[in-house]
Amino acid sequence: MIDFLIGPFVTFGFMRVALVACFALALANGPVGTLLLMRRESLDGNVLSHAVVPGAALGFLYAGYSLAVLTLGGLLSGLAVAGLAALLARSRPRLHDTSLIAFYLVSLSFGVMIVAARGSQADLMHVLFGTVLAVDLKALVLIACISSVTMLAIAAFYRPLAVESFDPAFLRAVGGGGGAFRAIFITLVVLNLVASFQAFGTLLAIGPMLLPAAAARCWTRKVWPTMALATLIGMAAALAGLLISYYAKLPSGPAIVMGAGVIYGVSSLAAGRTRLKPRGI
């Protein structure tokens, strides 16, 4: 039994690296995903995960598989789209979701066109779905750095981040500098999506961020427990997904996201009764 659980990781270095990378991602994704859900911005998160593609693809076009260039490109295009979306949202708040979808479609097709023009089918699959098992030590260090920075930033700015998502007008009225914290949070989301992008690709990068947090929210409404539980669920899903992909010879990224999805489904069914309690009593 023990051998079944840890055997693959003892035998293969790449499995160990993949597991550690997923754990590091889960540590940052728990808090970020929880905040994203609290702000009701899961759609924004999904769009940003695709906004990373054009930059990363351009980086790939010029420098091939260079981690630094891919990351920087992804980060820049993610932040650019976030900025544009914020501008559009200010001028036409009622069309926010429509413009988000437009950004999502345009970024994705643009990125895929660039990759397809230069690279192979395998490159395309790598961009779309990532390759957890191909995470090397350099990428692992990058992921670890991003998670550490994210956790420190959330610990430092938790209070204004939470208040800004609940009542931005209030924060502005008392001089709390709401816009700055929105920008900080979006930057954190993009950073983590860039980190996830290496392992899960553009289509699934949002999965390890949102699904564990959504599952954790079924069990508790308090924020810190939700964040901690989301991290644990993310780790469990990573372990289960990697094992399944190893034994059943299935792609590892989708297996991990699938694992998180199953946990979410079970959680919402199991906790369904309490969540359906009407408010106001």
Added chain:
Amino acid sequence: MVSAARIAAAPLGRSLAVALLALGGRAQATFSRHFDGGYDPDSSDRLVGSETGGIVVRNLSLRYGERCAFENLTGEFAPASLTAVIGPNGAGKSSLLKVLAGIIRPASGEVVCSALARHRLAYLPQQDELDRDFPITVAELVALGDWRKFGSVREVPPGLATVVHEAVAAVGLSSAIDRPIAELSVGQFQRALFARLLLQDADVILLDEPFAALDESTTEDLLRFLQRWQEEGRTVVAVLHDLDRARRYFPTTLLLARVPIAWGDTPVSLTADNLARAQNVAAPPENDRVGQTA
């Protein structure tokens, strides 16, 4: 040998810790200066009497695309006044409040309000604009009112719990103080928001339909706070739907129907004639609403 190294390392570690703490303190101070509106918790900048300043608006207009929310508004919400903003649906009442609160920028005209610049303005949005599912308890919500004392990164002052308890008791919500806001009724939630206003201690208080969907006793309780605030010299502006309530409790009324119909003493503003004019002006040829803010 080992113990010698440890003895040598101890003061080093201590001085390192001191240096780190100092660095953290400096970073916190710098951060507060830049992101917390430059607020200094030790200075009391609450002005008194007429100095608190009302709000002066000159030729104020707001448009949503082609459609005009309100236009040509000129006048003053006098210091220490209690004003009702009355008007038909889509007359631009809520939009006006948002402009006064600095949330929306007007298309033209200007708002002079010193309280806004000094972060001494409180704005209570319509209830449905707040996410009631947000995981926060009544005590936490109310404590936010004292934001200026602790800001984004500073430690909360030791007396905060006492102040919060007092405010929650004042609005009659003590029994629910530790409950999440998702479990409150509409009336209880509004009471909690009023407790936050008590802590916020603002010079200008803007309320968007504060009594919508509330029962009579809650409304009576909360109305008393409005009157108390006015007596304390604060400028209070509330969007209302109930004409009787405006006549009974609000000395001043602004009757708004995209254009100002009347602005002054309530009995003079709310004549049958003026009300009929407001209906006619506002009767919208097309039936589109100004979104949920109408």
